[in-house]
Amino acid sequence: MAAVLDASDVSPGAMVVDLGCGTGSVSIPLAERGARVTAVDLSPSMLELLVAKAAEAGVQGITTLAAPLEDLELPPGSVDLIVSNYALHHLRDRDKEALVASALGWLRPGGRMVIGDMMFGRGTSARDRSIIGSKAAVMLRRGPAGWWRLVKNVGRFWFRMEERPVTMETWERYFRQAGFSQVAATPVRLEAAVVAGTKPGP
Numbered sequence: 178m179a180a181v182l183d184a185s186d187v188s189p190g191a192m193v194v195d196l197g198c199g200t201g202s203v204s205i206p207l208a209e210r211g212a213r214v215t216a217v218d219l220s221p222s223m224l225e226l227l228v229a230k231a232a233e234a235g236v237q238g239i240t241t242l243a244a245p246l247e248d249l250e251l252p253p254g255s256v257d258l259i260v261s262n263y264a265l266h267h268l269r270d271r272d273k274e275a276l277v278a279s280a281l282g283w284l285r286p287g288g289r290m291v292i293g294d295m296m297f298g299r300g301t302s303a304r305d306r307s308i309i310g311s312k313a314a315v316m317l318r319r320g321p322a323g324w325w326r327l328v329k330n331v332g333r334f335w336f337r338m339e340e341r342p343v344t345m346e347t348w349e350r351y352f353r354q355a356g357f358s359q360v361a362a363t364p365v366r367l368e369a370a371v372v373a374g375t376k377p378g379p
């Protein structure tokens with residue numbers, strides 16, 4: 178989350194969309210910096226919590242939208258910054274790719290997209306193997322509850338149900354194919370990485 182906020186570099190008054198916002202761990206700090214945030218999530222209960230958290234913190238400037246990201250439509254050229262933290266790995270790969278292409282259209286020229294998420298593949302690279310090994314070791318150390326979670330997560334990951342992370346390189350390809358420039362991927366820690374790109378233009 179901190180890495181996404183750092184990479185966002187938002188200006189007061191900027192129009193921001195947070196994809197898969199959850200309870201607002203990215204939306205709220207961006208609104209505190211003066212951004213006007215559209216916080217999008219599938220789950221109305223997450224959005225209710227976000228609204229309550231923002232009210233408690235006295236933060237204004239957030240509009241919520243309950244919608245699946247796969248169906249999201251926004252006016253072309255209307256957004257300065259699109260962010261997402263730990264949400265897009267839930268999407269099917271073709272929906273990730275389509276979302277990045279749509280996002281380019283929603284951004285104004287010079288606007289940016291920044292996504293932070295778990296980013297790893299199925300073990301073809303040393304980084305993948307190290308991430309998968311570390312995650313498995315943590316769960317194994319937790320005893321029977323951890324073993325059960327490991328079995329569940331391996332199933333979800335292997336059959337690509339709910340947990341569908343892709344590598345940093347794949348995200349970079351989606352960004353470049355869509356037409357983003359200045360595409361850069363930064364590993365953050367263990368499984369997490371941030372990919373950012375800019376819509377070409379003034």
Ligand SMILES: C[S@@+](CC[C@H](N)C(=O)[O-])C[C@H]1O[C@@H](n2cnc3c(N)ncnc32)[C@H](O)[C@@H]1O
Pocket residue numbers: 178196197198199200201202203217218219220223244245246247261262263264267268
């Ligand atoms: C792990 S949470 C991350 C929340 C928040 N971005 C954060 O960093 O704390 C993932 C969020 O993505 C949302 N989500 C998952 N699939 C989605 C979809 N297809 N469309 C919209 N939101 C989705 C979930 O409801 C959940 O709130």
